[in-house]
Amino acid sequence: MTKTFRMDEAQPRLLDETGQGIVGAPLDRPEGPKKVSGRAAYAADGLPENAAHGVLVRATIPQGRVTRIDESSVSEVAGLLGVFHGPKMTRNPAQGMAGAAPVQPGNEVHYHGQPIALVVAESFEAARDAAQRLVVSYDADADVITDPSRSETHEQDDPETAGDFEAAFAASEVTLDRTYTTAPHAAAAMEPHAAVAEWEGDALTLRGALQMLRFNKKELADSLGIDPEQVRILSPYIGGGFGSKLGIGPEAVAAALAARELGRPVRVVMSRQTVFDTVLRRTETSQRLRLGADKDGRLRALSHDDLVSNIRDEGFAEPVSQASQFLYGAEGLSFTQTLARVCRTPTGSVRAPGEAVGMLALEQAMDELAEELGICPVELRLKNLPDKNPMTDQPFSATRLADCLREGAEQFGWAGRKPMGERREGDWYVGMGVASAARSNMLIKSAARVRLTGDGAVVETDMTDIGTGSYAILGQITAEMLGLPVAKVEVRLGDTSFPGASGSGGSFGASSAGSATFLAAKAIRETLAERMGCSLSELTLQNGIARGGNREMPLSELVDEELVEEASVEAGDTADSHFSAGFGAHFAEVAVHVYTGEVRVRRMLGVMAMGRILNEKTARSQALGGMIWGLGSALTEKLTHDPRTGHLATRDLANYHVPAHADVPGDLKVVFLEERDDMANPIQTKGIGELGISGAGAAILNAVRNACGARVYDMPATPDRVIAAMDAAGF
Template sequence: MTKTFRMDEAQPRLLDETGQGVVGAPLDRPEGKLKVTGRARYAADGLPPGAAHGVLVRATVAAGRIAGIDAASVSGIAGMLGVFHGPRFLRNPAQGMAGAAPVQPGDEVHYHGQPIALVVAESFEAARDAAQRLAVTYEETGPVVTDPAASDRLERQDPVTAGDFEAGFAASEVTLDRSYTTAPHAAAAMEPHAALAEWDGDRVTLRGALQMLRFNRQELADSLGIPAGNVRILSPYIGGGFGSKLGIGPEAVAAALAARALGRPVRVVMARQTVFDAVLRRTETLQRLRLGADRDGRLRALSHDDRVSNIEGEGFAEPVSQASQFLYGADGLSFAQTLARVSRTPAGSVRAPGEAVGMLALEQAMDELAEMLGICPVELRLRNLPEKNPVTGQPFSARRLADCLREGAERFGWAGRGAPGSRREGDWMLGMGMASAARSNMLVPSAARVRLDGSGAVVETDMTDIGTGSYAILGQIAAEMLGLPIDKVEVRLGDTSFPGASGSGGSFGANSAGSATFLAAKAIRETLAARMGCDMSELTLQDGIARGGNREMPLSELVGGQIVEEASIEAGETSESHFSSGFGAHFAEVAVHAYTGEVRVRRMLGVMAMGRILNEKTARSQALGGMIWGIGSALTEEMVHDPRTGHVVTRDLANYHVPAHADVPGDMQVVFLEERDDMANPIQTKGIGELGISGAGAAVLNALRHASGARVRDMPATPDRVIAAMEAAAG
């Protein structure tokens, strides 16, 4: 029986009272050796007997409908097994070709590269050949709009406001009105999207690269028209996701449909170019920041408006101003969004949706205002920290942003940065920049099961590990709660036969799945306390020994056979009464070449308050990874679309430039400030993975300005844009 817990009040800090000492420690990942030796099984690894290969066919027009798919055009290829498309099931016995339910419902094409069919063959090479040669005819519609600036299909959302922005802006002694743009981004996870489907009667097992199995199971069941109980998904290891694997993808649905029709396993793996073409992108943005302040730096007005894009019918819109709505206070605030409909790859969640791009603009605008006022950028931010969420009125549950700003400035040597343009080494101009960091914190319904017997404990949940350290931290929580050495705890993840977890996304995985694990282990502690004849507060579990009620005995004897508990957690009243967010401060030093416009990041520091740190090593890795993403957003990453068709031009890692080793400074430091968020969850944690990226790129761009005088408002700041900005500054 599952015990459900609601977060309705502040929680005691039980993990501060246990004595095992593993929570927070920088422990290695238990699956690390499997990964580095190639023994960890990812979605595309290993083929069952009789498995066939599928390759997705993608649309070659930007908008229209499919008039016909000629399966006969590839029937002569040796080893062909079927061409699957929709919406009707077709079969030509003479050719031995099969067609089945749709890869995507209907026959409409919304963007160039959209998956429209699946070709299956005995070998990958045959399937790839057939996918390229398959004859498809279209009825094109026009004109095709691929540029958001040219779209007349605009959806304007009602603005979010607090106070009177217009009055505050008009009354301000100093005002700023600036526009910034960011390029579209790709998640570009190391592991391409892949799926392997196998049926047993009316039940299907899918090995997939997916982040949120509890939801993915239902999505796949809906796509196949079968009960969710007939679907099992296995995703024990995932090679990165960053949001691109949140929902079920065409590769998974297509593999399952083809496997059912053919009566044999089918594997579908996207080529890297297909991932760029067909998997959700981060939208480009056009952002307008208007700030008004008194001469002493107090904000009177703050407005952050944005334009984003998506295809027709998709409801997602990047929450660009998300952090702007609570980071700083002002008498009047206003936030408005416009969604442009275009024929491009659909937009969706990519790491830190909202803050990753919104804070690039907000934190540059704050830097520009500081320059206009002649106030230190750190000091300007400190003067404008609100006492409560300025839009909702909620008090902050735990916030150490001021401490992060001050600690970061001291550690980085901010006081000695000098005047803009005052430091130079030959042709290289040096400068420092900083930015605040913020990422709202969430608790998502999640469940876990913990088993304790004489040999140790086992944690079971369908939670995923996309490289973030779920195996490590869930094991540490169970070990801490049950008084076991970490090597006595086994963690089993990524299987929908286990209790349904939150999944990995939105930086809520550790909070949610970790809390469920904690609660299940806590229930076991209650049973152990009863057996010891003591109150829970008197029970001590350490190194396999139970103590309490003036008794001491080995945990293995106290347990006897096995104790099993399952627990779930969900948000409650604290999510309404208080506002929870991670906060931090980024500092960067860059060198800018005076003649080539090249920007080199020399060092970075992130000081962050993220609630309880469950594993110092994996947390640091997540924060550093986010900061590197910030470098990419600021300087290199730009998904380019052909204006004629909207298709992606930079469709592999040779042309879409993520930061390489040479782009990342050797001096990158992360400092975690001690913090507990009692209103967030029972383990007092906050999300980590996305706070690291939030604001990091702005610190780099503000350092670029301090070094060279150039303000690059169209990102990324590639050398040509830096040179143009330096020329404009000089002029």
Template sequence: MSDSFTMNEAQPRLLDTTDQGLIGAPLDRPEGALKVSGQATYTAEYHPEGMCHGVLVRATITRGTVTGFDETAAAALPGYLGLFHGPEFLRNPAQGMAGKAPTQPGDRVAYHGQPIALVVAESFETARDAAARIVVHYDEQPGAPVDPETAPSEEPDDRTVQGDLDAAMRKGAATLDRAYTTPGHAAAAMEPHAALAEWEGDHLTLHGALQMIRYNKAELADAIGVKPEQVRVLAPYIGGGFGSKLGISAEHISAALAARALKRPVRVVMARQTVFDAILRRTETAQRLRLAAETDGKLTAIGHEDRISNLEGEGFAEPTAAATQFLYAAPNRLVRKTISRNHRTPSGSVRAPGEAVGMFALECGMDELAETLGICPVELRLRNIPEKHPETGQTFTAHALAQALREGAQAFGWDKRTEPGTRREGEWLIGMGVASAARTNMLIASSARVTLTRDGALVETDMTDIGTGSYAILGQIAGEMLGLPIDKVSVHLADSDLPGASGSGGSFGASSAGSAVFLAARKIRDELAKRLGCAPEDVRVDRGQVTGDNKKAALADLLVEPIAMEASIESGETAKTHFSSGFGAHFAEVAVSEITGEVRVRRILGVFGVGRVLNEKTARSQAVGGMIWGVGSALHEELSHDPRTGHIVGRDLANYHVPSHADIPAKMEVRFLEERDDHANPIQSKGIGELGISGAGAAVINAIHNATGLRVYDFPATPDKIVQGFMEHGR
């Protein structure tokens, strides 16, 4: 039995009455032991009989046309099986939730490093050697624009203009007009991108490192020219994604095409350098932030303009100013975007798109404005929290920013913060910084099936787990609703033959897929009430007993046959009238060497309002992971591009710097506020992971200013920039 639920109103808090103790509990991930013991099988670890290996051949020009391939040297290698290319190949990966094939350019090259063919051989080593021996002939078009500052640009129509920003800037008692830059970022998940394709007749089974199975199945079918029902996608374990595995990419299509031609399974695993070159990056940004305020700190104007980049024809545009649109009130507002159309690796979603880089400008700007006004940075933020969405007029759902700022300041010891540049420990200057956290919360259409038997319950959905805890959380929801201990609940995920869920992305997976599981389990409770003979609202299922209306029965006695229920959820009218977001506050303390410019983060506190916490352990892990990424964005991470060809240099984890253990303080504290968001979804929860990164880096940058008196506007704040700042200020 299946039905669909549309989110149109505030939802009752059923999970506050079930009393099983599973929801919110810090339970271990059920697959954790398999992962740490090497028994969880990832895509690159499958090895079916007859499998052969593929290695991608990539373009060595920036723009032009492939006119031919010379296989002579490659074909001489023992075990060489062939070269595959053609119009079905992908220019770049599909954007998240595309549900259709991305651009398939045929023989056209749009960026240096673009996958253009696949070599297949009996062994990986032979395929790798053969790929290096393929001679590619091009008709090159020189002069391809690769610099976002000089490449042709366009401005989308989705700007925000309210009031008169320029007039407010002229009249403001205090104003700020600053330019900020952020470099490109790579997702660089621990597990490289991989695919294993196997055909049985005209049906394809693909094992893939993919985040959104429901959409990926449709994308894959569209790309290779078959019906969706001829495709099955499996991704039970994924070693991180962070947006880079939202849509299908070259390895999936090339493996499927080669396997169909050879009538053998084909596995394609990208080298780390190929992942950097050919998988969507986070765009670099150039931002201009303007703020105006009265003497009491009330903002009268907010302007946030940014330039990002992507390939021609790509619809994705980094939503840099996403948080700026609702975080603070101001009657005069301008949000405007420019897209540079250059020939670099295409850009797309990387963890916390928009807010992760846009909040550097907004939150560092607020810090500087607070100093100009002589107002505490925490107090300035508190004075500008809007009552309703300042652009749309929507009513906010649960809104925890003020509480997070106040409780965070008290817990962190904010009252001990000193004037900039005045606290010293030897060569080390010490400072504290703060930033707000905000990340829009979304509900994405999802379905799930729950089956209750005398032996326990089974949860089935094509939802994925990219290391975030889906297996644990969905099992906890079902167990809580059906009165079962967690070891009696099995969770089957990431199989496209199962009911389609949202997938992992946008921090909406747990709430969306979890709501579908909740609704399916609620339907089972309704059926149990019917069998017991009581009203659905009166039924209780507790540790193997079903009660209601003074009636009682053993759960096993009501299960003469299993009960299987399927349910779906999607957003509805509530999304039009109410705006849901996670909110929080970041506090950081840093030490900066006056000699070397090194920045050491000494402690970080994140306080978050995320609705109902479904699993305290996995939730904290997500928040900490986001905060670490914030540190990396502030101090380390930076893609660099060759100015001649546009291709990425420093394309591995030896040269693309991310935080190590030594860069992250032992004291990383996370506090979740007690909150229920009744308008978000039936389980009152909100996203966590991307909220953890949004604003985190700005808190570190603001702490650097408090320590040194220096302002950094071009991120990351590497030691050379700090030293240069000291020199310019005569220190």
């Protein structure tokens, strides 16, 4: 029976009392040897016997309708097994079979590159050949809008407000009104999206690259018109996701449909170009920041309005002003979002949706205001930190942002920062920049099962590991709670036959799945305390030895048969009474070339308070990865669309420039401040991965301004834009 726990009150810090020192330690990831040796099986690895190969066919118009798919155009391709499309699905016409199983419901096309059919053949090469040859007829719309600024279909939300912004802005002694734009971004995970579908009777097993299996199982069942209990998804190893693998994708649905019709396994793997064309992107943004302050630097008014995009009928809109609504206090706050409907690849969650791009603008605006006021940018931020969420009036459950700013300034040598343009080394201007970091924290319903034998323990949950360290931290929590060496704990993940977890997304995975694992292990501790004849508070479990009630006994003797407990955790009253968020501060030093405008990041420091750190090594890796992504958002990353068709021109990693080793400074450092968030979850943790990106790019761009006077309002700050901004500033 599952024991369900609601987070209704502050939690005791049991992990501070267990005394093993396993939680928090910088331990290696247990699956690491498998990954570096090629033995870790990803979605497309290890084909079942008799598997066929599928390749997606994608639309070549930006908007309209498919009027005909001519299967006869590929009937001569050797090894062809079927052409699957909706609303009708057909195999090779020579086989004379047809049935109802849409790969893409209906015949409407919403964007260039939309999957509209699947070709399946005996070999990948044959399937690819047929997919390229397949003749598709369209009724293309004449009036196509691919540019959000030109869209006539704008959906504007009512402003979210606190206080009277207009009055506070008008009464401010110093005001700032700026517009910043950010380019669209791709998740660009290392592992392409892939699925292998295999049916046994009415039961489907899908090996997929998916982040949130508890939800994906229901999504896939709904797409196939079957009961979720007929679906099993396996995703033990995932080569990155960053939001792009949150929901069920066309590769999984298409593979399952084709496999059911053909009566044999089908594998569908997207090419890198298909991933870029098809998979959800981060929206471009246009952001207007209006700040008003008194001359002493006290903010009186803050408004953050944004324009984002998506295709018709899609509900997602990037929460651009999410951090702006709680990071700084002011008398008048106002936030308005406008959603433009365009014919481009749909938009969705990409790492740190909202903060990643919203803080690029907010934190530059704060620096511009500091410049107008003649106040140190660190001091301006410190002056305006609230003790509660300004929009909801909830007190923060835990915040050390002021400490992060002060500690970062001290460690980075902020006191040695020169006035704008005054530090030059040969042909390079050199400058420093700062930005706050903030990311809201969540607890998502999650379950886990823990088994304890005399020799060790097993953790079972459908939680995923997208390269973030789930295998490591769940093993550490279990080992800490049950007094075992971490090598004695086996962690089994990525299988929907296990208890349903939160999945990996929103930086809530470790806290949610970790709390469920903690609670299941805690229930086992209660049984062990009963057997020892002591209270739970008296029990200690260390190095395989149980102590309590004036007794000492090896676990191997105390546990004569397997002890099994399953626990579930979910948000409760504390989510309403308190606001939980991770906070930090980024510092950057850059060099800008006098003649070319090239920006080189010399060093970066992130000082972060993220609740309890479960594994110092994996946490550091996540924070560094976020900071590097922030560098890319600021300087290199940009999806470019053909304005006529919405077709992506930057469709691979040769043209979409993620930061390479040469772009990333060797002096890249993260410092974690000790923190516990008793209101967040039973293990006092907060999200990590997305906090690292939030604000990081702004620190770099603020450093560029300090170095050479260039303020780039259209990001990324490529050399041509930096040169133009330097000219405008008189440098």
